[in-house]
Amino acid sequence: MNKGIKYFGLDISHLVFDVTDSDGNYYQFKNNEFDFKKFTKLLNTESHCVMEATGYYHYQLAYHLLESGIKVSVENPLAVKRFIQMKLSKIKTDKSDSKLICEYAGQVELKLWQGNSKTEIECLQIVRALSVYTKQSTMLKNKLHGEAVLGNPSKAVVSSLNRSLKQVKKELETLEAKLLILVKQVHQDVLTRLKTIPGIGNKTAVMLVVLTDGFDRFTSGSELCNYAGLTPIVRQSGSSVSGRPRISKIGNQKLRNLLFMCSFNACKYNKACRDLYERLVAKGKSKKLALIAVCNKLLKQAFAIAKSGLIYDDTYRSVLVKN
Numbered sequence: 001m002n003k004g005i006k007y008f009g010l011d012i013s014h015l016v017f018d019v020t021d022s023d024g025n026y027y028q029f030k031n032n033e034f035d036f037k038k039f040t041k042l043l044n045t046e047s048h049c050v051m052e053a054t055g056y057y058h059y060q061l062a063y064h065l066l067e068s069g070i071k072v073s074v075e076n077p078l079a080v081k082r083f084i085q086m087k088l089s090k091i092k093t094d095k096s097d098s099k100l101i102c103e104y105a106g107q108v109e110l111k112l113w114q115g116n117s118k119t120e121i122e123c124l125q126i127v128r129a130l131s132v133y134t135k136q137s138t139m140l141k142n143k144l145h146g147e148a149v150l151g152n153p154s155k156a157v158v159s160s161l162n163r164s165l166k167q168v169k170k171e172l173e174t175l176e177a178k179l180l181i182l183v184k185q186v187h188q189d190v191l192t193r194l195k196t197i198p199g200i201g202n203k204t205a206v207m208l209v210v211l212t213d214g215f216d217r218f219t220s221g222s223e224l225c226n227y228a229g230l231t232p233i234v235r236q237s238g239s240s241v242s243g244r245p246r247i248s249k250i251g252n253q254k255l256r257n258l259l260f261m262c263s264f265n266a267c268k269y270n271k272a273c274r275d276l277y278e279r280l281v282a283k284g285k286s287k288k289l290a291l292i293a294v295c296n297k298l299l300k301q302a303f304a305i306a307k308s309g310l311i312y313d314d315t316y317r318s319v320l321v322k323n
Contacts, residue, residue, distance in 0.1 A: 009102025
């Protein structure tokens with residue numbers, strides 16, 4: 001534990017948040033703006049608050065602390081869960097969790113949480129809404145197909161489904177246009193250069209910028225691949241355990257899914273990705289594994305383009321794969 005720093009472990013739920021500090025003191029506050037201010041009075045410049053990324057419940061408090069000049073770390077819930085399991089705790093309450101989060105804070109290297117700008121927050125909200133509407137669009141199309149297959153579909157039902165589908169498409173177009181405007185306001189240059197990479201279109205480039213915060217929070221291509229959950233996990237121990245390497249999937253699922261869909265086009269139009277894919281398949285690797293390798297290659301290319309200030313040029317491959 002760093003001397004001079006007082007850690008506060010926070011366990012946050014919908015209505016309240018429980019707090020335990022490194023001196024063993026315990027508090028409970030309501031999860032609202034009034035109690036945020038009460039809690040902040042306990043803190044000073046040497047305080048460091050640590051919490052889990054608990055869906056949406058932690059955001060308001062995290063931003064309040066950040067705006068108050070307090071150091072904040074928002075940790076991966078899985079990392080905290082593994083720490084709690086390691087402690088072999090037989091008690092599972094909000095109070096005990098806040099205490100264990102405080103202990104966790106004193107034993108690991110914490111990364112300060114920076115929050116997002118208002119534009120980034122709105123972009124992420126739009127992305128989540130687009131995901132909902134896309135699912136609705138797919139459901140409506142499947143329902144229309146199902147009605148047609150049954151034969152003699154109800155005109156009233158088909159008309160209702162078509163009206164709903166038309167409205168959903170309209171909402172998708174409106175939100176996509178708004179998202180493009182917001183991204184261009186901050187990341188026009190990066191957006192333009194990303195679209196020079198073969199296999200990355202306009203919508204993909206926009207989503208890459210949004211899901212990576214314009215690539216600003218990453219220092220290497222490998223770090224970005226870790227964030228996407230595309231790095232392999234090797235399970236091997238002695239002679240009895242020798243599992244096949246698999247990607248971690250501990251990361252941003254939206255980014256991972258986006259890249260996997262892009263990998264098919266990249267194998268056709270991106271020479272470096274196509275060569276990698278063909279080389280791995282020729283070695284006997286599965287096509288799925290080869291596509292995952294293409295996802296990594298494509299993401300590293302995007303990172304290199306975003307950080308270098310250059311446009312894509314196939315003659316500069318050494319730059320595009322640089323970590």
